[in-house]
Amino acid sequence: MAQDTARQPPPTAPAAPARALLPFILPAVVVGVVAALVFVGVSTAAEKLQHVLWGPLPDALGVGRYSVLWMFVMLVATGIAVGLVVWKVPGHAGPDPATLGLDAPVLPPEVLPGLVLAAALMLAGGPSLGPENPVIAVNVGLATWLGTRLLPRTPGTLWPVLAESGTIGALFGTPVAAALVISEALAGKPLRGRLWDNLFAPLAAGACGAMTTSLVARPTFDLGLAPMGRPHAKDLLAALVIAATAALLGLCAVYAFPYVHAAFRRLRHPLLALPTGGVVLGGLAALGGHLTLFKGLSEVGELARNPEGWSAGRFALMAVVKLAALVVAASCGFRGGRIFPAVFIGTSLGLCAHALVPAVHPSLGVAMGVLGMLLAITRQGWVSLFTAAVLVASPAILTLLCVASLPAWLLVTGRPQMQLRPDGTPVR
Structure with missing residues (x-):
């Protein structure tokens, strides 16, 4: 009898009933759409500013758009502008970016405007960084702040996950990336229910973020390179x-x-x-x-x-x-x-x-x-x-x-x- 008990497989986590997952759909949809709009808004504003700074402005000054002189001027000026934001704007544009990854901490609301401004200035000015970390941090802070006030009964830990998923879906134009990132983050953690139960709401947020970006901005990662034939x-x-x-x-x-x-x-x-x-x-x-x-x-x-x-x-x-x-x-x-x-x-x-x-x-x-x-x-x-x-x-x-x-x-x-x-x- 003891041997039969020892041979039995470990019990699997019970699946959540559909009625337990349905309440998460609306928050996931809203967070995914808002996260995508924040990403598109910051990116669009930065691109318009970049067009001015690296186009009409140097042309009006009689300087080559990508001359060595103008590249130095713009990068130093961007450093000064972002430095002023970090120094003077409330919240100082968040913590040291070297300490942050994709899993952003929940920042207080007063930090978010300065972080958005610093990120937009950086994107327009030319430093070699992307929008993902600051936009994720902004969306995580915004979703947590609003979500805990509008839906106080919803678990507080849900909002950062939804915001991260929605933003990653918007960044890549597909919810697959969000699902992969969240599943990797869940590895090794005790789960309540099956893996797909835990991925349900994040995947919904990622899908809505991706769809919103696709409808508004039509992003693509395909470089258009000729496909390779059968490998050898x-x-x-x-x-x-x-x-x-x-x-x-x-x-x-x-x-x-x-x-x-x-x-x-x-x-x-x-x-x-x-x-x-x-x-x-x-x-x-x-x-x-x-x-x-x-x-x-x-x-x-x-x-x-x-x-x-x-x-x-x-x-x-x-x-x-x-x-x-x-x-x-x-x-x-x-x-x-x-x-x-x-x-x-x-x-x-x-x-x-x-x-x-x-x-x-x-x-x-x-x-x-x-x-x-x-x-x-x-x-x-x-x-x-x-x-x-x-x-x-x-x-x-x-x-x-x-x-x-x-x-x-x-x-x-x-x-x-x-x-x-x-x-x-x-x-x-």
Whole structure:
């Protein structure tokens, strides 16, 4: 009898009845739509300001739009503007961005306007960071503040998850990314009910965020590269080498991150650290060219439209410069995320591999470069695989991505992350 009891499988968590999940639909829909509108609003405002700052304004002054002089002027001016926001605006634009990841803390409402302003100025001014981290933080704070007041009986822990899911769905234009991120966050945590019961409301928020963005802005991650045919043994070898190389290069930036951050931290004041960061970023932009500016998504499209347009050395230079710019921008205090710049770096590395060895298909090179770089920078396995896959939209590469992710993950797992604790030590 004891043996029969020992052989019985462990009991599975009971599934939640439908009536227990239905009350979460309306909050998920509202949060998803609002999160997407916040993302689109911040992005649109930043793009309009960017158009003025990097178009009519330098033309009126008789300065080249992407001349070395103007890049220095704009990046230093952006550092001063963001520094003033961090110094004077209530809430100081939130905590040190080097300490934040995608799982944003719940910030008080008075912090959110300054964080939105700092993020919009950064996006328009040219530093190499994306919108994801500050927009997620704003949506998490906004959803929690409003949700706990309008629906006080709803569990307070639900609002940050819905806001994060809605924002990620809006960022990528699909709820799949949100589901993958949330499922990865739930791994190892005790769950109430089945996994899909726990994913139900976040997936609804992600779907609504993605649909809202698609209707308003029509985003796409597909670079339009020619799809690859049936893979061969040489393609597998290329996939393993490119993904591992990108992961190792990303780890170099991760290990440098706390030291660069400590150097800027010694300046002690945002009006010193951020303009100094702007000076360094200006020098990097002069070295790498204007394509290494901004969050990198539009610039990735420009690279993909002409994969043969640059030499291997030029692609490698842009990748290294962009990686250094990412480290500097994230260290000196600019408010922004690291996923979009990492996509540019991985794309440059992949096209560099194609330029060095023409037998490497451009789609294969881009997918593996992005995979390895994102694994090192974000330590988000599902997001790395998903992003690399949607960029090239080539079914033949999916198997190679899964295989190449294994050695790349062995290289990065257990290493320091590109995120710091408040005392400046890296998170592991």
